[in-house]
Amino acid sequence: MVGYVVRRAKVWIFQDVRRTLKGLDVTPAQFSVMKIVGANPGLAQARVAEALFIERARLVQMLDRLEARGLIGRTRSARDRRSHALHLTEEGARLLAHLEQLLEVHERNLVTRLGPKSKSELLRILAPFAR
Amino acid sequence: MVGYVVRRAKVWIFQDVRRTLKGLDVTPAQFSVMKIVGANPGLAQARVAEALFIERARLVQMLDRLEARGLIGRTRSARDRRSHALHLTEEGARLLAHLEQLLEVHERNLVTRLGPKSKSELLRILAPFAR
């Protein structure tokens, strides 16, 4: 029952994000990668994967795509030569800012759907899942 | 931010359900189909798809599998010969009862994770997504 409603909410939210970003060729998952890398330049791939609950293996392909589009860069870390330090390119940072602006519409859609106070309540209740 | 935490919760819940049902070869989605059909015998495929937010096309393959395993039956509806009336077989009903019993463990895991009162709050807040 809880699983059902949480899944329904997740599907609705992701569909609304996709609709909002229509035509920009950015999935919700790609957005989340850009956002976390933007906020934490130098982060290693394994850290991003952990933070986003994405498989390490899956992230590789996502980064391949983002790198090919010139949005994200990988550079060998000096301290630990196994790992890649990730950073947004200038274009990546520009796109991210644009996406965040567009997503304000989604944010409003969500609050409309949930009712005014529920967003913060929801974040509080689900906090145990955000680690 | 909301999308992030809702997805994390969804992933955790589904993983926990999979863990709980380990070895029985039943996915969370299959369980939900069996449950809704069990509670509403005679339901048409399109209704199930709507209720569960699953694509009509996807449901076809899920039902093929469940039918092949002898858990669910499809019979042509007398009233509308386009549609299939779905029902659990005896074995399907037996398995469903077993699954529901097993999932009480998951239910307890979830409440432990969320804290005691949060489950009902969560259901109330997310009610707009349950239609």
Added chain:
DNA sequence: TATTGTTATACTCTATAACTATA
């Protein structure tokens, strides 16, 4: 020994479009 990035495989799921048979 353990971790990082990578490749690979199989399966599930989502999003679409089109087809047929019925209504």
Added chain:
DNA sequence: TATAGTTATAGAGTATAACAATA
């Protein structure tokens, strides 16, 4: 014309396992 079930396809995501380079 619309709906129910079906088939098909492309891409996204999940779950695993293995490997080379590095720690």
